[in-house]
Amino acid sequence: MEIVLLGSGNVATHLAKALKAKGENVVQVYSPNLVNAKLLANSIAAEAIGDLNAIKTDADLYIISVKDDAIESIAERLKAVSGLVVHTSGTTDIKVLSAQFKKAGVFYPLQTFSKAKEVDFDRIPLCIEATDAVQLEVLHKLAAKLSQQVYELDGEKRKVLHLAAVFACNFPNHLYALANQILQQNGLDFEIIRPLIAETADKVMNNLPENVQTGPAVRADETTMNKHLSMLKDMPELQEIYQTLSNSIKLMPK
């Protein structure tokens, strides 16, 4: 199967390396910035292209892995291709592609990617969707080579998952950053809190989070919460977050 990859960002980079590692044949990497295309293409022995007119039109699979709002405009430039065209977005509807291509799909890896950190693709849930059963089977086979967790999800469920991911990943990471802000202002190093972060995540690998909540809010320990709020008196933004999340913990059904 010949694969053309469109994009050179975090998702495209990790996906390209995972495909290469599993022996898949990525023939071209496109980026409007040819330097970026070359960087990624060279690392997986593919051809780099910076112009969509140079794209192979007879590949089997086209993976559009770019920012959500650039998917449609790239798709419009691919009208000549005959293969299956997919995107890797959590929030973009399959219709953006199926309106233009008979064979279209979605190949969404549910993970947080940074170029600075390698990830084990094997453990990344891959969410797939396609215009028909034949194309779904193509994506299923490819996904199963890359990961042990493959989910067939329609667009509505995929969007829900993306929203849940913001709560489970982006927001917790920001709270780590706010914890670091509190520590730094008091001459304490982030290192001291890393074991707690690791254990908090590890705990929900075999439990549901609502069953292992700890801290002053779930104990309704108003004395401690009031102390904390007064310690944050010069940081009104953190005070608001503290109040909002503590209230939400208190409201959680037990």
Place this chain on the structure above:
Amino acid sequence: MEIVLLGSGNVATHLAKALKAKGENVVQVYSPNLVNAKLLANSIAAEAIGDLNAIKTDADLYIISVKDDAIESIAERLKAVSGLVVHTSGTTDIKVLSAQFKKAGVFYPLQTFSKAKEVDFDRIPLCIEATDAVQLEVLHKLAAKLSQQVYELDGEKRKVLHLAAVFACNFPNHLYALANQILQQNGLDFEIIRPLIAETADKVMNNLPENVQTGPAVRADETTMNKHLSMLKDMPELQEIYQTLSNSIKLMPK
């Protein structure tokens, strides 16, 4: 060194087991509920007591590991003891003990404990404080047996750490619970999001969180954020949390 442990909750239980595993001599376990005292005492071959009048007065170390608001009243009942008396609380001042005992201290393990899950005490930061250098050395030696990470922190810094821990542990766990709520309402299982939670925490083991933030807010992707807010229209509490945390991410210096 003879140790008396006062308490049978999560912290007391994990601490007792860690002390026993390192060959420390816990001679008594006290709980006002004798059944709980026996459960824990039996597991570490100590004597269980349900009445403070039965406490040994000549032990070397008394560890009060109970709810914050019960520390003082237990301390008042220990007036006859001559050993070092410490508590394990992040927020309680050493003065609650040093007002009554010449030899007093704090032995605070920075971790989230649940009875359901074993923890590796070796990786738990232990924060210690004492009335004088001799007692501090006693605590330092004991702490160093249990953990690779020992910090000497005064009460102010310990309280800051406890506040940061709420942001780094209790709040992220609650956000996992909210993610699960969103998933369940749409027939999706929490399992699908576990690898993302693990990776989000793993990422900050070698990076600072503010350098690895991902998601719509840090990209200022208003289209996606508006979609998410409208998906939450029947969950006003989650909508408020989404808005508050997204705004905070946008305000974060880069």
